Amino acid sequence: MSRRVVVALLGPVTWSPPGVEPARWRTALAEDVVDLLAMLNEVETAVAVTPADRWLADAVVWPGTTVWEVPVPTPDAVFAALSRPGPASVGPGAATGDDQIPGYDQAAVVAADAPDVPGLTLGKLLRPLSSRPVAVAPVEGGGSGLLGVAARLPAPRWLPALDLDTTTPAQVRAAAPHPGDVAVTAGWHRLRGPADLRTLDPAVEGWEATRALLSGRPG
Template sequence: MSRRVVVALLGSVTWSPPGIDPARWRTALAEDVVDLLATLNEVETAVAVTARDRWLADAVVWPGTQVYEVTEPTPNAVFAALAGESAGHEPAGASAQGRAAGTDDRATGYDQVAVVVADAPDLPGLTLGKLLRPLTTRPVAVAPVEGGGTGLLGVAARLPVPAWLPGLDLDTTEPAEVRRAAPSPGDVAVTAGWHRMRGPADLAALDQAVEGWEATRALLSGRPV
């Protein structure tokens, strides 16, 4: 069986609801996504963050969660960190700080990796499963953002990632751009999307029927988190 990991990339959050401190909003979103990852079956989970934002990872990770410090908040930087560790090279900041947090320090040996945004607090676990599923037959899969706007919900790839994979920005890259870079458009699967919290209209899209996202619910309702 392929060894798979889902990584929450704790990138920047450019918008917060009126009256809510941006740092608390960002923390609540990230906490809910990390909590979701902890419920997934048959995958390992991790978070990735730049050194500048290490505080956020420390605030939301579960004990034993691997934290990768990456040079920039992009999927490509995460892929490079995982590939380097699989080859026996420690990604900057991951090993020593992972030991301090009680994480597993073995080489990854991952076959598949998915990198997902940290501003989709009500994301269903099934959507993440659909992002990984095409990797049995295709090297790359991308999940779009629902509700308009640019960017991706997440991207998954076999390791090592194909050389043709372009630089990816989860805030701006579109699925069509990734497919154009591939030798054949069919090498990139486009899977189910979901909304992200990037503006006032996105609040109305939060799915009350989806279990979880307690930190975001509490913050929006005015309760302390």
């Protein structure tokens, strides 16, 4: 059976709602995504951060969660780290940070500013890897950027430099030997500006930290 992992990439967040301190906003978004990942079945989960943002990972991960430190906050850097066996750090509450982590067969890297994304949407990102080397989930509503990207490991050499904020599915497909090598799966919205707040559905369960911050309740 393939060993699969879904990684929340805790990259920079350049916007926060008026009156909300940026670090608190970023932490709430990351907490909700990490909590969602912890509920997924049949996959391992982890987070990835740059060394400067290790504080954020330690603030939101569950005890024992694997934390990968990467030089830059990009899917490429995460895929490279996951492709090679080696020591990995762990979140608070684990016994050691020196465990040897075997390489994974498949990995999905997802943005940490989609606090209400359904688990089924993330599952669909991994599903095409049984027959294709790469899958991407677009940001719902059009525009640039990706919700996430998944790949068989090691990632194909033709995979272009990936930026979850700017890369489009068309760019990834254009780099592939054949466009069909890249599956485009269901998208979802991300919270990257004031207009995106309207996409949140209060009736949907989850995203408790983000919900509390937006409603003015103590976090």
